[in-house]
Amino acid sequence: MAGATGHTGREVVRELRARGVSTVAHVRPDSSRLAHWRASFAELGAEVDVTAFELDALCATFERLAPTHVFSCLGTTRARAKQVARAGDAPPTYDSVDYGLTALLVDALAQSRSEACFVYISAAGISPNTRSAYMRARVKAEAHIRESGLAAVIARPSFIVGDRDERRVGEHVGSVVGDAVLGVLGAFGARKLRARYRSTTGAELARALVAHALDHGGGGVSVIEADDLRV
Numbered sequence: 004m005a006g007a008t009g010h011t012g013r014e015v016v017r018e019l020r021a022r023g024v025s026t027v028a029h030v031r032p033d034s035s036r037l038a039h040w041r042a043s044f045a046e047l048g049a050e051v052d053v054t055a056f057e058l059d060a061l062c063a064t065f066e067r068l069a070p071t072h073v074f075s076c077l078g079t080t081r082a083r084a085k086q087v088a089r090a091g092d093a094p095p096t097y098d099s100v101d102y103g104l105t106a107l108l109v110d111a112l113a114q115s116r117s118e119a120c121f122v123y124i125s126a127a128g129i130s131p132n133t134r135s136a137y138m139r140a141r142v143k144a145e146a147h148i149r150e151s152g153l154a155a156v157i158a159r160p161s162f163i164v165g166d167r168d169e170r171r172v173g174e175h176v177g178s179v180v181g182d183a184v185l186g187v188l189g190a191f192g193a194r195k196l197r198a199r200y201r202s203t204t205g206a207e208l209a210r211a212l213v214a215h216a217l218d219h220g221g222g223g224v225s226v227i228e229a230d231d232l233r234v
């Protein structure tokens with residue numbers, strides 16, 4: 004489980020453990036909260052892994068663990084990039100994290116000859132002609148997953164809301180305004196549109212993600228749109 008410390012990732016770990024699935028939560032080795040996450044995941048009965056984001060190291064970890072599923076809930080934000088830049092380090096980008104680290108995991112999994120199913124969180128409304136760097140990273144990640152030949156589940160949720168460690172004004176406003184507009188549209192009959200784009204919580208998304216992942220038999224890539232990410 005990569006991105007296990009995030010809003011959705013920690014709920015995925017919780018959901019997997021609630022279903023009795025043996026789970027390894029990946030925490031980046033340089034995390035300033037490593038002790039906190041070790042304690043928190045131990046409480047859920049999940050093991051913690053701190054493999055570096057390097058191809059050979061990840062490949063060796065996949066060979067050792069032989070996972071049946073690899074979830075990737077990694078992603079950066081513009082606020083994080085600003086925070087890192089303020090500290091004097093090279094800021095992360097959607098291309099380096101949301102696409103780059105996802106592609107690295109995919110390559111390591113493919114190289115380890117794993118038959119595991121790769122589970123990736125993309126985003127609703129994705130389009131190849133997008134001018135948004137955030138969406139472009141998702142278009143590239145989805146293409147990379149398809150080209151890898153791995154079995155995969157690609158989830159495309161709308162806004163993910165809930166209590167976060169940090170304030171995300173853009174997402175909060177987007178989800179509130181979006182849900183209000185969709186409520187009105189729904190009242191006028193656009194129920195499909197409302198079902199697709201209304202926001203979801205990390206816990207709700209995690210339940211759906213795990214259910215779809217465990218259901219995904221055989222190879223191939225399943226794309227799950229937002230309306231099917233609510234259980």
Ligand SMILES: NC(=O)c1ccc[n+]([C@@H]2O[C@H](COP(=O)([O-])OP(=O)(O)OC[C@H]3O[C@@H](n4cnc5c(N)ncnc54)[C@H](OP(=O)(O)O)[C@@H]3O)[C@@H](O)[C@H]2O)c1
Nearest residue numbers: 006007008009010011031076077078095124126161162163
């Ligand atoms: N929020 C939304 O409305 C929304 C909607 C659709 C799709 N998505 C996508 O869904 C995914 C999960 O979203 P979320 O809101 O649950 O994410 P989140 O809470 O921001 O968690 C992001 C995860 O990525 C890790 N991460 C970030 N930068 C990293 C880096 N440079 N190196 C290594 N690890 C790094 C974080 O680790 P640390 O805790 O160590 O920083 C954390 O585990 C993301 O890709 C997001 O873009 C989000």
